[in-house]
Amino acid sequence: MMKSERDRFPLTGHFLMGRLRDAMSEEEKATVESLIEEVAEFETAEEILGRGQLCDRSTMLIDGFMLRAVNTQDRRYIVGVQVPGDFVDLHAFALKRLDHDIVTLGRVKVGFTTHERIKDVMQTNPHLARLMWFSTLLDAAIHREWIMKMEQLRAPQRVAHVFCEIWKRLDFVGLGEEGKITTPLIQQDLADMCGTTAIHMNRALTELRDSGLADFRRGTITVPDRKQLEKYGVFDPAYLYGEGVLGLRGELSIGMD
Amino acid sequence: MMKSERDRFPLTGHFLMGRLRDAMSEEEKATVESLIEEVAEFETAEEILGRGQLCDRSTMLIDGFMLRAVNTQDRRYIVGVQVPGDFVDLHAFALKRLDHDIVTLGRVKVGFTTHERIKDVMQTNPHLARLMWFSTLLDAAIHREWIMKMEQLRAPQRVAHVFCEIWKRLDFVGLGEEGKITTPLIQQDLADMCGTTAIHMNRALTELRDSGLADFRRGTITVPDRKQLEKYGVFDPAYLYGEGVLGLRGELSIGMD
DNA sequence: CGTTCCCTTGAGTAGTTTCAATACTTGTGG
DNA sequence: CCACAAGTATTGAAACTACTCAAGGGAACG
Numbered sequence: 001m002m003k004s005e006r007d008r009f010p011l012t013g014h015f016l017m018g019r020l021r022d023a024m025s026e027e028e029k030a031t032v033e034s035l036i037e038e039v040a041e042f043e044t045a046e047e048i049l050g051r052g053q054l055c056d057r058s059t060m061l062i063d064g065f066m067l068r069a070v071n072t073q074d075r076r077y078i079v080g081v082q083v084p085g086d087f088v089d090l091h092a093f094a095l096k097r098l099d100h101d102i103v104t105l106g107r108v109k110v111g112f113t114t115h116e117r118i119k120d121v122m123q124t125n126p127h128l129a130r131l132m133w134f135s136t137l138l139d140a141a142i143h144r145e146w147i148m149k150m151e152q153l154r155a156p157q158r159v160a161h162v163f164c165e166i167w168k169r170l171d172f173v174g175l176g177e178e179g180k181i182t183t184p185l186i187q188q189d190l191a192d193m194c195g196t197t198a199i200h201m202n203r204a205l206t207e208l209r210d211s212g213l214a215d216f217r218r219g220t221i222t223v224p225d226r227k228q229l230e231k232y233g234v235f236d237p238a239y240l241y242g243e244g245v246l247g248l249r250g251e252l253s254i255g256m257d
Numbered sequence: 258m259m260k261s262e263r264d265r266f267p268l269t270g271h272f273l274m275g276r277l278r279d280a281m282s283e284e285e286k287a288t289v290e291s292l293i294e295e296v297a298e299f300e301t302a303e304e305i306l307g308r309g310q311l312c313d314r315s316t317m318l319i320d321g322f323m324l325r326a327v328n329t330q331d332r333r334y335i336v337g338v339q340v341p342g343d344f345v346d347l348h349a350f351a352l353k354r355l356d357h358d359i360v361t362l363g364r365v366k367v368g369f370t371t372h373e374r375i376k377d378v379m380q381t382n383p384h385l386a387r388l389m390w391f392s393t394l395l396d397a398a399i400h401r402e403w404i405m406k407m408e409q410l411r412a413p414q415r416v417a418h419v420f421c422e423i424w425k426r427l428d429f430v431g432l433g434e435e436g437k438i439t440t441p442l443i444q445q446d447l448a449d450m451c452g453t454t455a456i457h458m459n460r461a462l463t464e465l466r467d468s469g470l471a472d473f474r475r476g477t478i479t480v481p482d483r484k485q486l487e488k489y490g491v492f493d494p495a496y497l498y499g500e501g502v503l504g505l506r507g508e509l510s511i512g513m514d
Numbered sequence: 515c516g517t518t519c520c521c522t523t524g525a526g527t528a529g530t531t532t533c534a535a536t537a538c539t540t541g542t543g544g
Numbered sequence: 545c546c547a548c549a550a551g552t553a554t555t556g557a558a559a560c561t562a563c564t565c566a567a568g569g570g571a572a573c574g
Contacts, residue, residue, distance in 0.1 A: 052495075052503055070405060077408050079401040094391040097503045099398050099496045119383070126380045133390055134351040136397070141356050143400035144336040148327060150407030151334050151452030154561070186520065195408030200562055202522060218520080218571080238309075239356045246309055246354045411529065443552065457530055459554060475539080475552080 004174070009033045011111045012060055014085025018172025018242045019138065020131055028128050031121060036060060036111035044184060048102040048110065049089050056115045058093055061086045064108030065183060069192070070100045078192040080142060081105070081166060085173040091136045093118050106184025138241055145239045150195055153234060155204040158194040160233030163214055163221050168237045180222040190216070261431070266290045268368045269317055271342025275429025275499045276395065277388055285385050288378065293317060293368035301441060305359040305367065306346050313372045315350055318343045321365030322440060326449070327357045335449040337399060338362070338423060342430040348393045350375050363441025395498055402496045407452055410491060412461040415451040417490030420471055420478050425494045437479040447473070 005021070006013035012032045015021065024032070039062070042048065048059055051070065061082050068080035068088075079100055082088045089102050093115050122129040142165070149161050166183065170176035191201035208214045213229050215222040223229050230236075238246045262278070263270035269289045272278065281289070296319070299305065305316055308327065318339050325337035325345075336357060339345045349355050350372050379386040399422070406418050423440065427433035448458035465471045470486050472479040480486050487493075495503045 068401070070401075075409065077405045079404045091394045091397065094387055094394050095398070095498065095503075099498075099503055100401060122386065123383045126376070129379065129386070130351055133393075136390075137348045137351050137393060140348065140393070140397035140400055141352070143397055143404060144325070144327075144357060146404045147336045147400060147407065148334045150404065151449075152332065188520085192408075197563060198520095199522085199564080203562090206522080241352065241356075246352075246356055445552080454531060455552090456532085456554085460530090463554080 005029075006174070011036045011039065011062055012085075014062075014173040014175075015060065015087065016131060016135060017085055017174060019240070020134060024128075024131065028125065028131075031125065031128060035113040035117050035121070037114065037117070038112045039109065040112065041107065041109050042104045044104055044106045046104045048104065049092065049098060050101050051099060052097050054097055055089070055092050057112050058090045058115065058118060059088045059102070060111040060113070061088050062109040062111055065105040065185075066108060067103050067105050067189070068100045069103055076192050077195075078189065079146070080139065081162075081193070083166065083169045083173065084175060086139075087132070087135055090118075090132060091139070094136075105189070141239045141241065155194060155196045155200055156207045157233050158196075159190050159201065159204055159216075160208060160214060160229050161235050162190060162193055162233075163216075163223065164226070164230050164233050164235035164237075165240075167221070167223070167226065168235075168240060168242075172240070172242050179224075180220055182220045185216075185219050187216075262286075263431070268293045268296065268319055269342075271319075271430040271432075272317065272344065273388065273392060274342055274431060276497070277391060281385075281388065285382065285388075288382065288385060292370040292374050292378070294371065294374070295369045296366065297369065298364065298366050299361045301361055301363050303361045305361065306349065306355060307358050308356060309354050311354055312346070312349050314369050315347045315372065315375065316345045316359070317368040317370070318345050319366040319368055322362040322442075323365060324360050324362050324446070325357045326360055333449050334452075335446065336403070337396065338419075338450070340423065340426045340430065341432060343396075344389070344392055347375075347389060348396070351393075362446070398496050398498065412451060412453045412457055413464045414490050415453070416447050416458065416461055416473075417465060417471060417486050418492050419447060419450055419490075420473075420480065421483070421487050421490050421492035421494075422497075424478070424480070424483065425492075425497060425499075429497070429499050436481075437477055439477045442473075442476050444473075 004013070005017060009029055009032075012029070012035070015032055016024070048066070049055055061084055063084055066082040066088055067078050068082070070077045070079065089098060092098050118132070121132075145165075149158055153161060167176055167181055170181060187201050187205065188198045190205070191198040194201065196204065205216045208216070212224065213232055237243065261270070262274060266286055266289075269286070269292070272289055273281070305323070306312055318341055320341055323339040323345055324335050325339070327334045327336065346355060346359055375389070378389070406415055410418060424433055424438055427438060444458050444462065445455045447462070448455040451458065453461065462473045465473070469481065470489055494500065
């Protein structure tokens, strides 16, 4: 049996999986794997990179979850979640300073690479450069979906959408299980992702539970029928560029050469 | 007197103005200008590029405004606005298909360049490549701010924020006037940007008008005291990467070499 | 076995939507 | 020039959604 991507590339095997990883040659996968110069583990709620902080390295999320968040005096706003395989602050390569914090959600394992190394790749392998660019734009596409989520959905639908997104992204990298997934999320996190108070989030979760769509208990999300939850949360995975109308897998020759 | 950027580069003179345009050499500015192979004008509400549509060119907005929008059966969701100097669908270079529509807001003038040309630049000028990447990430940063806008603000503050953002972005490219700006926006557009109904948006605008913070009348936005409006709309322009804690202008040598 | 963090519930208030109706503006053709 | 149509803006009232303040319950960890 073929070894899994993760076995062959223990640090970056999940990068772009389910999306354009198929468009990467073995050499390119090896190049990406070799970018990681240092591996580190963090406890929960640790800040990997803070807003406004100058930085000269980027972080690959190997295991666990992370959040993009902005903290003000009185509140925290979550603007994104990251799952294994995500180059969580690759955009810092071009931006130099982030407008938000990157914080761990539960224990995580990450790999660091320097911007120096990335710059080399940029100049020597235009194809990989483009894939890295693509991966940062994937985050932007997710941001747009979140804006729409806020614009159109009520609290219970928003969480449903969040559940669907995380699940689907885990599916892409081969970590999505059947029936239930476990995360370090608490209700306050979900509230901060959906722009509601924790109290209201609790009521939204109760509603989902009562209606049998999804059950959230201390980080474990149980969903009897994902299709139904996706319908309820108006979730169409196309924006994740893995499949559907926006997917590129069938047209790898187009543009990514 | 020195000719303005726009006089010297009539098609792309506003590109990255107020942000990293200062980091571009004269040759680079000329290169970008030469990318534009075709200039076109459009009437209002025309679709430049539709969701899911394969594409092999990108569009520079020269004059006027554009919207990033997603249309469903019953509603339209606006996820971004573009002003002159914006490479409105540069990200289609890496994504190939957009997850949203790009539509004109009022009459516009645009310039087209092929992905073929962009690819050349990518491979021959890593510095420019990086600036182009930067410009797409700027959009992502704006998306994140919009998510926060939705998460934390009430309708009147959200419009206030939209007004501040558009104004500041016009400032950057030298089109921001004193006291008032004129746009082709209607109340329905503002509602679609803020995730409210047009009716509620009307009440929000009335509130702004009554409180003396801002007056919106048929596209013309009048603001007696921008600082005050910015405070009300919790608007901190840092996320636009032109100045403030995230600005790079004083540190051009860092990273962008 | 108690502390701490996380979750739950109730009641009153604030913000938003919906439905319904009414004006104002602008452009067009008679 | 007026009449009309289409698009845009405004207002009122009732229903819904979410927030705040306040109190209590449960699980995990030492």
